[in-house]
Amino acid sequence: MTQSVVVQVGQCGNQIGCCFWDLALREHAAVNQVPARSHEPPRLSARVVGDGGSISKGKICSLKARAVLIDMEEGVVNEILQGPLRDVFDTKQLITDISGSGNNWAVGHRVFGSLYQDQVLEKLRKSAEHCDCLQCFFIIHSMGGGTGSGLGTFLLKMLEDEFPEVYRFVTSIYPSGEDDVITSPYNSILAMKELNEHADCVLPIDNQSLFDIISKIDLMVNSGKLGTTVKPKSLVTSSSGALKTRHQKPFDAMNNIVANLLLNLTSSARFEGSLNMDLNEISMNLVPFPQLHYLVSSLTPLYTLTDVNIPPRRLDQMFSDAFSKDHQLLRADPKHSLYLACALMVRGNVQISDLRRNIERLKPSLQFVSWNQEGWKTSLCSIPPVGHSHSLLALANNTCVKPTFMELKERFMRLYKKKAHLHHYLQVEGMEESCFTEAVSSLSALIQEYNQLDATKNMPVQDLPRLSIAM
Amino acid sequence: MSIVTVQLGQCGNQIGFEVFDALLRDSQSSHGLCCKRENEAYQASCKERFFSEEENGVPVARAVLVDMEPKVINQTLSKAAQSGRWKYGQHACFCQKQGSGNNWAYGYSVHGPRHEESIMNLIRKEVEKCDSFSGFFIIMSMAGGTGSGIGAFVTQNLQDQYSNSLKMNQIIWPYGTGEVIVQNYNSILTLSHLYRSSDALLVHENDAVHKICAKLMNIKQISFSDINQVLAHQLGSVFQPTYSAESSFHYRRNPLGDLMEHLVPHPEFKMLSVRNVPHMSENSLAYSTFTWAGLLKHLRQMLISNAKMEEGIDWHVRPPSSGLPSLGKKSLNKDLHFNTSIANLVILRGKDVQSADVGKKFRAYIHQYTKFGIEEEDFLDSFTSLEQVVASYCNL
Numbered sequence: 001m002t003q004s005v006v007v008q009v010g011q012c013g014n015q016i017g018c019c020f021w022d023l024a025l026r027e028h029a030a031v032n033q034v035p036a037r038s039h040e041p042p043r044l045s046a047r048v049v050g051d052g053g054s055i056s057k058g059k060i061c062s063l064k065a066r067a068v069l070i071d072m073e074e075g076v077v078n079e080i081l082q083g084p085l086r087d088v089f090d091t092k093q094l095i096t097d098i099s100g101s102g103n104n105w106a107v108g109h110r111v112f113g114s115l116y117q118d119q120v121l122e123k124l125r126k127s128a129e130h131c132d133c134l135q136c137f138f139i140i141h142s143m144g145g146g147t148g149s150g151l152g153t154f155l156l157k158m159l160e161d162e163f164p165e166v167y168r169f170v171t172s173i174y175p176s177g178e179d180d181v182i183t184s185p186y187n188s189i190l191a192m193k194e195l196n197e198h199a200d201c202v203l204p205i206d207n208q209s210l211f212d213i214i215s216k217i218d219l220m221v222n223s224g225k226l227g228t229t230v231k232p233k234s235l236v237t238s239s240s241g242a243l244k245t246r247h248q249k250p251f252d253a254m255n256n257i258v259a260n261l262l263l264n265l266t267s268s269a270r271f272e273g274s275l276n277m278d279l280n281e282i283s284m285n286l287v288p289f290p291q292l293h294y295l296v297s298s299l300t301p302l303y304t305l306t307d308v309n310i311p312p313r314r315l316d317q318m319f320s321d322a323f324s325k326d327h328q329l330l331r332a333d334p335k336h337s338l339y340l341a342c343a344l345m346v347r348g349n350v351q352i353s354d355l356r357r358n359i360e361r362l363k364p365s366l367q368f369v370s371w372n373q374e375g376w377k378t379s380l381c382s383i384p385p386v387g388h389s390h391s392l393l394a395l396a397n398n399t400c401v402k403p404t405f406m407e408l409k410e411r412f413m414r415l416y417k418k419k420a421h422l423h424h425y426l427q428v429e430g431m432e433e434s435c436f437t438e439a440v441s442s443l444s445a446l447i448q449e450y451n452q453l454d455a456t457k458n459m460p461v462q463d464l465p466r467l468s469i470a471m
Numbered sequence: 472m473s474i475v476t477v478q479l480g481q482c483g484n485q486i487g488f489e490v491f492d493a494l495l496r497d498s499q500s501s502h503g504l505c506c507k508r509e510n511e512a513y514q515a516s517c518k519e520r521f522f523s524e525e526e527n528g529v530p531v532a533r534a535v536l537v538d539m540e541p542k543v544i545n546q547t548l549s550k551a552a553q554s555g556r557w558k559y560g561q562h563a564c565f566c567q568k569q570g571s572g573n574n575w576a577y578g579y580s581v582h583g584p585r586h587e588e589s590i591m592n593l594i595r596k597e598v599e600k601c602d603s604f605s606g607f608f609i610i611m612s613m614a615g616g617t618g619s620g621i622g623a624f625v626t627q628n629l630q631d632q633y634s635n636s637l638k639m640n641q642i643i644w645p646y647g648t649g650e651v652i653v654q655n656y657n658s659i660l661t662l663s664h665l666y667r668s669s670d671a672l673l674v675h676e677n678d679a680v681h682k683i684c685a686k687l688m689n690i691k692q693i694s695f696s697d698i699n700q701v702l703a704h705q706l707g708s709v710f711q712p713t714y715s716a717e718s719s720f721h722y723r724r725n726p727l728g729d730l731m732e733h734l735v736p737h738p739e740f741k742m743l744s745v746r747n748v749p750h751m752s753e754n755s756l757a758y759s760t761f762t763w764a765g766l767l768k769h770l771r772q773m774l775i776s777n778a779k780m781e782e783g784i785d786w787h788v789r790p791p792s793s794g795l796p797s798l799g800k801k802s803l804n805k806d807l808h809f810n811t812s813i814a815n816l817v818i819l820r821g822k823d824v825q826s827a828d829v830g831k832k833f834r835a836y837i838h839q840y841t842k843f844g845i846e847e848e849d850f851l852d853s854f855t856s857l858e859q860v861v862a863s864y865c866n867l
Contacts, residue, residue: 001541002569133568272542274695275650276481280572281616285652288835341652353693356681359648371835376649377573380695 002135002269004279005127006067007155010108010148012173013140014069014076015251020140020259021065021088023386027263028063030386031271066130068093068123070155072112072147073100093127095119101146105187106428108150116151121158128163135269136167136279138262139199143191144175144184153194160198167283169265170199171258174330174404176208183421185412186436192408193439196446200283202294203261204401205329210254216326217302260385261297261329264393267347268381275352277345277379285377286341286397291446295395296334298327301388315350315390319358322394323366330404337400338457339368343377348390350380370456402450409443416440472605473520474710474727475597476534477625480571480618481543482643483610484536485695488547489703490610491532494521495557497707517711522557523600530557533601535593536564537625539571539582539617563597565590571616575657576843578620579664590621591628598633606637606727608710609669613661614645614654623664630668637727640669641706644676653836660845663853666860671735673709673743675702705745739863 008017065088071077074096081089095116101108128134137159141148152170159168172195175184195202268277287293300321301314322344325333346355355378368375385391415421416436425431478487498517522530532551536559538544544566551558565586571578598604607629611622622640629638642661645654665672680701684693688701709730735741837847 135569272546274485276540276542276570278540278570278572280570280574281651284572284574284616284836284839287839290838351692351694352698353681353685353690356646356648363648372652374647374649375652377652378650 002133002278003066003131004136004138004266005124005131005134006065006138006140007070007124007152008067009070009139009141009152009155010145011071011073011076012142012145013148013152014071014080016140016171016173016255016258017067017069018080018083018085019252019255020262021067021085023256023259023263024065025063025088027386031383063088064090065093066127068095068120068127070095070116070120070147070151072097072108072151074098093123095123101150102424103144103146103181103183103187104424104428105146105150105190106425106431108146108148108152109154109190110150110428110430112147112151113154117154117158120155121162124159124162128166134163134166136169137163139168139170140258140262141170142173142175143188144173144179144181145187148173149187149191153191153198156194156198167200167279168198169279169282170195170202171262172202172204173258174204174206174408176206176331177407178208183415183424185408185415186421186425188408189412189439189443190435192405192446193442196291196442200293201287203297203329203395204294204404205258205261205297206331206404207254209329209331210257212326213257213302213329214253220302257299257329261299261393264299264345264347264385264391265395267383267385268345268379271381271383273379273381273383275378275380277343277377281377281379282343282395286343286395288340288372288397289449292340292397292449294397294401296332296398296401297329297396298322298394299329300327300392300394302327315354316358316361318390318392319344319362322392323362330401332398332400332404334396334398334400335366337367337398337402338454339366339372339375340397340399340453341372341375341377342366342397343379343395345379345381345393345395346390347381347392348384348388349382350390352380355380367457369453399450399454402447402454405443405447405450409440409447412440472603473523473533473601474605474608475594475601476521476532477594477607477609478534478536478547479609479611479622479625480538480615482612482615483618483622484538484543484547486641486643486699486702487534487536487610488550489696489699490706491521491534491551491557492554493700493703493707494711495530497711499556519602520605520710529555531560532557532563533597534559534563535590535597537566537590537593537617537621538564539567539578539621540569541566560597563593565593571620573614573616573651573653573657574839574843575616575620575623575653575660576840576845578616578618578622579624579660580620580844582617583621583624587624587628590625591632594625594629604636606639606670607633608639608641608727610641611661612643612645613658614643614651615657618643619657619661623661623668626665627668637670637731638668639671639673639727639730640665641673641675643702644674644678646677646681650677653839656836656840656850659853659857660849663856666741666856669741671731671743672741673745675705675745709745739860 006017006020008014067089069077069080069089077094077096080086081091081094097112097116101112139152139155141152143149156168156170159166172191175181175188181187265282266279269279283293286295298321300318321327323335325335328334344355344359359376359378422433422436425436426433476487476490478484494517498514518524518530522532525531536544536547544564548559548564567582567586571582594607609622609626609629611618613619622642626638626640629636642665645651645658651657662672677698680698681693683701684690684697688697690697734743837850840850841847
């Protein structure tokens with residue numbers, strides 16, 4: 001069984017990470033409550049992300065998370081350590097500083113990067129040593145801030161040099177339109193250059209979409225329509241049963257969605273199923289060209305209704321929802337853009353015929369690139385997530401990420417033309433204007449690639465001549 | 472004479488389990504219409520072919536299980552042990568921790584050479600346990616990384632080391648609408664390599680078996696275990712002991728040899744398919760009766776019209792060709808047939824070659840393969856050899 005290490009950087013990264021570990025423990029506890037048949041080894045799903053666990057009296061003790069927590073100011077990490085999850089993290093896995101990066105990518109990347117390079121490397125090596133077979137690093141960070149975006153992307157280069165064979169999956173929270181950090185376009189574009197070059201796979205998410213999803217759920221829960229009472233535990237946003245009983249903070253619900261995403265991504269690697277899909281297969285199947293590694297994700301269902309009398313058209317509905325733009329974790333509309341590849345990871349009691357039927361049903365309404373007309377990757381995992389009977393995670397490599405990038409570039413150019421706030425960055429040693437221009441050109445090149453693919457969208461499929469053989 | 476089975480990858484292992492289960496269940500079933508002595512002879516022959524005897528009487532399958540990640544093998548081993556009627560050898564499996572990631576190049580160029588010695592050792596041990604060894608039966612899929620990549624590598628090794636024994640590869644053709652995105656690449660590379668090193672390729676398509684499950688067996692929610700069971704049923708029909716035409720008192724001693732003798736007349740034409748009648752769910756069995764004449768008629772119809780099952784035959788007839796091998800005295804009818812329908816299969820799948828070609832033109836995913844040493848020339852080689860196969864079949 002392979003292991004993954006989670007690296008959480010910055011305030012955003014650490015808060016999401018906290019929700020992630022909470023959910024992982026809940027899932028582990030739920031799965032292991034069902035007594036395993038005597039000759040079967042206990043499902044050591046937690047070993048994938050945790051180390052040395054043992055279960056006594058139904059509570060999990062001495063399970064240590066395979067995680068490294070990094071933040072340049074102490075507030076968030078301290079809060080985690082004082083909360084109920086303190087036993088899960090090893091205190092030696094933390095790196096903190098006092099002053100923070102001040103929403104400045106350059107400070108995070110250059111100043112703290114060089115300052116903490118050795119320490120970070122040591123912690124990462126330590127975690128890697130505890131692993132039998134390390135397969136993947138999950139990096140969680142935001143793009144708009146200073147630490148998450150600057151130091152987080154500095155780590156990527158380091159990981160690539162130090163552990164070239166280990167995959168780097170990055171979950172990036174992109175700044176939404178009404179973002180409260182003014183320099184977020186600078187930070188994001190500078191970070192994007194690093195993501196382009198050093199990440200294996202990026203899952204872009206933005207706050208606005210998460211917020212929309214939450215509103216939709218709230219509407220559903222509070223609408224009071226007949227037969228729509230929702231099982232509380234099943235809300236993808238719920239923290240019920242959580243180890244911590246703290247006040248619900250506004251970002252909690254949104255962070256839970258991302259935590260669910262990460263758990264579902266690794267579910268097929270941790271649990272058994274009739275068609276397994278490991279993490280290396282995600283990269284293999286969904287990344288046709290090394291630069292185009294941005295995957296739009298969508299999670300369904302968002303809740304389960306308690307009324308069991310509702311007939312099971314749920315399953316087909318789940319598949320349709322996965323492709324609607326309301327369920328995407330990024331502001332994007334994949335249905336109207338070009339698909340390069342699509343992966344469907346199903347959990348729970350769903351069989352191959354259901355999967356086939358739904359793919360046949362949905363295919364006509366989706367446009368795939370001409371050389372990958374059947375670009376579907378499917379996987380079936382038998383264990384559903386907590387509170388649901390089945391769930392679906394759809395990952396799409398789709399040109400609909402282009403508008404997000406173009407918008408980001410526009411916001412950047414608006415600031416950059418006036419050279420606003422630039423001096424904060426240029427004050428940092430090693431930063432010059434060329435860094436900015438390089439970053440923008442790297443992004444432009446990426447957008448251009450997507451444009452080229454879009455141009456082939458409505459062209460008829462060419463029939464290439466077959467190789468002729470002399471008999 | 473005994474057959475050693477090598478199960479590769481998730482698909483291979485899941486199917487392999489069902490095959491052994493079906494074989495043993497059939498041989499021990501009490502439905503037989505023959506006398507007791509016959510039944511015992513049949514049981515003994517079947518057991519000797521696929522199982523070896525252990526001290527406490529539980530038959531141990533003559534199989535080697537290979538996979539690059541542990542989950543499926545653990546499941547398979549425990550399912551077999553659970554049934555109580557048979558099991559796999561404790562040391563007959565080889566697994567690693569990290570899978571092949573659906574990458575043929577990774578399976579063939581990295582995992583293969585790295586673990587060559589251990590895998591070949593395991594196979595050798597199984598072969599040594601056999602009193603008289605007939606050949607290898609290798610079960611693998613074409614779409615994934617382990618089954619296809621390591622399968623091609625192992626078959627090549629077996630060709631080198633056991634050049635006198637016969638190898639039949641059971642390959643699973645993936646669903647047309649995609650299970651794995653790079654399945655076209657993996658399939659092309661596998662087929663071209665297997666064509667050089669294997670003696671016969673028995674092809675099963677997921678699409679066809681799925682249809683059988685849906686139409687004939689009336690299963691509403693088809694799962695992979697249903698599909699595997701139908702496959703096992705078909706394979707069982709192929710491999711169970713049969714009488715030969717000459718003497719009707721002894722079971723055939725050399726199943727693989729006899730099959731190949733009749734079905735693979737020329738090394739250029741190696742692809743085989745199976746047509747099996749009847750297929751139906753256990754529930755309807757009690758309400759149906761069969762006669763040999765009826766079954767044979769159905770089978771002939773299926774062959775002429777190139778259909779995979781009794782229902783829904785499309786009657787655009789093409790001229791039939793080579794003859795049928797002799798059938799055995801069994802309760803089920805099977806026919807292992809090699810004819811121009813396979814050519815059509817290969818041509819249809821030539822479409823797959825073409826789509827792989829198109830993909831390659833745009834250089835999609837190539838970087839994943841070149842990472843592990845498969846260059847574009849290798850792809851070109853594979854395309855050429857397969858085009859040659861298609862052309863040969865077309866010429867028939």
